Amino acid sequence: MEIVRIKIYTTFRGLKPPFEINFKSNSDRNEIDPVCFAGLNGAGKSNVMELISEIFFYLEAIHNLSAQKYVISKSPFGFYIEYRLPITANNLLVGEPSSYIVEGLQRTVCIEKKKGKEPEIAYQVDGYDRVVLNPKLQYKEDYLDIYDKLLPAKIVAYSSGGNEQISKPFRRMGFFYFDEFERATHDTENIGNTRLNRLYFMDYCSNAAVLLADFIFKDNVLNPGAENDELEYMKQVVDIQDIHSFKITFNLNIKRDYSYHKLKERMEEFAESAEVEQLLESFRALFFQKIDIPTQLQSFVTDLINCSTTQHFEFENAEQDTEEQIWVRLTLYFRVDRELKRAFQETFASIRVAGFFQNLYLLELLNLYNYSAELREEAKKAGLAKNLSEILPEIIQEDKVFYIHEVYLVKQSDSSRILYKSLSDGEHQFIQILGALLLMEEEGTIFILDEPSTHFNAAWSAKFFSTLNDIYLKRIERVQDKQQRRQNVIISTHSPIMLSDCKSKNVIWFEREKGKTQIKELDFETYGASIDYIIYLVRRQQSYQLENEQLRAENLQNQYEALKNQLNPHMLLNSLNTLRSLVRESQDKAQEYIQELSRVLRYTLQGNDTQKVPLSGEMEFVNAYIFLQLMRYEDNLRFEIRVDEQLPDKQVPPMAVQLLIENAIKHNEISNRRPLVITIRTEGGEWLSVCNRIQPKMTGESTTGIGLANLNKRYELLFQQQIVVEKTGDVFCVKIPLL
Incomplete structure (x- = not known):
């Protein structure tokens, strides 16, 4: 399994189109060779991790019956992803020969999702023709199995910093898995018929299940030595010999989680009851909810009970003398030794370690009952x-x-007993990462590990990539199958110590330039480099990036000042020409004009100190400017203003609207024969447009275009946006973005 390419068509958090990332193929290597996202904090590494998580959540959710009404297939999310999957017995499509598996062929899957469109899916087996799925049929029952086999076997994620943007798609998908699981609770068929457990997020709770599965099943007492070598790596690093003991508790009588208003409403209903016993029973039912073990897991729970060392039951009807008592709380104690491991490995032989962990995961899903x-x-x-x-x-x-x-x-080291909770953060982290990689052996699995080494000591970080490769080589040796390395491990880090253990050809370097995430090629070999040298190079890169940003900021300010110096004299000159004409015509009009002109110039001077102003303030200035123009042109100039006053937070560059009005006046005939009508309106809360009918002057006055060009340049330099100029028939419009 390996991702080949990802690109986005719509903005995703800090990533802006046309962002694209091409992954380097590891198909010619004998190691797993994880892909390493590296770069300074804020460069965009985690954003890409979040993007990958969100893409696979979307692809999983749109074909999940419970999720379909919540996750819109025609969502505004736009992306393209291409990846290669090994063909295995689990994803062999109907009609495909088993020789595909023997030959080690892979399937390239391409999924393109345009904004507001259904995803388009195509695949191609090595050496065979490309197959395009019909988008209209992909939700039909017959196609669900095909679609299911085109996705990775598992997507496993981890984030050391509690990055909720990575964990959220996985946790949210858990609620849909829960609904599917609950729907199938009365189905006596195998749980495997329910589409569950493609997305896993490794947190503290799931880590305990991983730990048990690894130490109980990887230490193969039925076939000694078969899997011990891989587990031994983790034991040596964290100084853990084995599990001593553990407990599992089931609580089938849980507290209900009501909102205050719902609780008050229910209590008022019960308050009318006159019988004390009935009232107590009503309140008991109000505050507690009885949970049943789902049918699919009842035999698994029974097997756990049979394998346990001791059991402690709490019964629902303990005070009553009945033949059949129903337990509502059960705590199982397990004293781990070779006999207990033998019991587990024999009892769960049919599902083995992966099935054992999956059932623990399904039991963990029952905790969603704790939420209303x-x-x-x-x-x-x-x-x-x-x-x-x-x-x-x-x-x-x-x-x-x-x-x-x-x-x-x-x-x-000393055979002492230690509580798992008391391990250091680094030991917990190492067990979580290595434990998941040991457990999830299925080909076609992708691991998304965001900053997995934040709590590692230097020694662990310095050999982390080597340890992963050694584990995979041991697995290949055990199963005698080189295809076992066909998993995709993506790791993000800003640790130079980890980089010293990773080949530069596997490093994807992230930088932030002009507010956008960029992918760069490294010009030095990271593997085996000294830590001091890598730190020096990273700091040098950081220094260059800071200098570039400072130079860019200075350049923006210089360009902006130059633009203002071009704009302000232009407007002032036009105003003085108008005043000169009015003085000849009417002293009263000239006096009134001077008063309004002073207001306009005062706003102009104030606007020089800011890059954007509230739309409401700009429109007050525009009204004053319009007054000056109407004084001059009288009935030959008309304005239609339809600006939404419910947009108090919107802003524009100062004098932007005035410039568009001045532009229309300058380039069009204004006369009694051909009055000019200028329309100013807001559009959808995102744009403001200034439009007029094209009425070329008879004099054929030329234009330099400096006004609109300068305005567009201001938008580009300061806000990374552009104005829109439209000419439709005999109507000319300029639209500026509202900020």
Whole structure:
């Protein structure tokens, strides 16, 4: 599995089109060779990680029955992604020969999603013709299986800094998986028939499940030595010999999570009850909810009970003498030794380590019952702009439906017992990353690891990439299959220590130039370079970038000042010419004109100190300027103003609207025979337009175009936008963006 290319058609956070990133192929290597995103903080590395996460969330969600009404397939999100998938028994399409697998062929998948359009999907097997799927049929039941097999087997993400923009797509997808799982709870067929578990986010809770799965199943007591070498790497690094013991708790009588108004409404309903017992029972039902173990997981839970060392049950009807008691809370204690591992490996032989972890993940999904239906609905609706942390409260462990706790480990150095929670942040981080890579062996899996080494010590960082490659080489040796390396690992870092263990051909260097993320080629070899040398080069690059930004800012200011010096004398000269004419005609009109002109010039001088002004202030100035023009042209000049007054926060460059009016007056005939009508209006809250009928002057006065050119230059330099000039028939319009 490897991503080949990604580009965007619409702005995505700090990334602006036409941003494109081309990945370097690792198809000719015998190692996994992770791709490394590197660069200074703020350069855009995490934005690309977030983009990849959001793309695969979208592709997963639009074909998930529960997600389809929340994630619009014709969304404004626009992107193109191309990736290569190994053909395996799990994704072999109907009609494709099994020889594809034997020959080690791969399938290139291309998905293009234009803004407001359905995604267009095509694929091509190595050496065969390209196949394009019909967009109108991709949601049909017959096509869902094809589409499902064109996506990566798993997308696994991690973020050390708690980057919610990366975790959110995965957590949000969990709510849709939960709905699918809940819908299938009464289905006695295999859970594999429900499309679940493509997107995984590795957090503290899931890490405990990864730890158990690795240490219980990778230490293969049924076939000693088969998988110990890979696990041994992690044991040595974090000084952990084994798991000593752990507990799993099920809580099937959970607290309900009601909003205040909903709770008050329900309590008022119950208050009318006269029977005390009935009232108590009503309040018990109000505050607590009984959860049932889903049908698909009941046998798994039974197997866990049978494998446990001891069990502690709490029964719903403990005070009643009945033949069948129903438990509502259960804590299982596991004392880990070779016999317990044997019991696990024999009991769960059919699903092995991946199936064991998946079932623990499904049990973890039951914790979404702790949120009310209202909160779950709000979380499913959360788009790019809203974080789930703003919606969902923290749930204390004891209130959860399912949790793993009191995990004790045995230190390798002195055989002492230590609580898993008491490990350092770096040890937790290393176990999370390495544990997930050990566990997720399926070909076609992509790992998105955002800053995975923030808590590593220097020694761990300096050999992190080498450790990953060593683990994959051990896996290849174990399974006797070189195709096992066909996974995609993408890591972001700003650590020069990690870069010293990564070949420069695998490094994608990010820089921020002129407010845009740029991809650069490194001109030095990072692998084996001294830390001091890499730090020197990074700091030199940072210094160059800072100098460039300073020079750019100075250049912008110099250009802006030059533009103002061109604009202001031009307007003043026109005004004095008008005043000279009015003095000859009427002293009263001239006096009134001078008063309004002073207001206009005062605004002009004030506007020299700012780059943009409120639209309301600009329109007050425009009205004063219009008054001056009407004094001169009288009924031969008319204005139609339709500016939305509900746009108080919108801004424009100072004197931008005045310049457009002056431009229309300058280049068109204004006479009793041909009065000029100028229309000023706002359009959709995004644009302001100034339009007039084209009435060329008989004198054929030439134009330099400096006014509109300068205005457009101001927009480009200061706001990275452009004005729009339109000529439709005999109507001329200029539209300026509202800021």
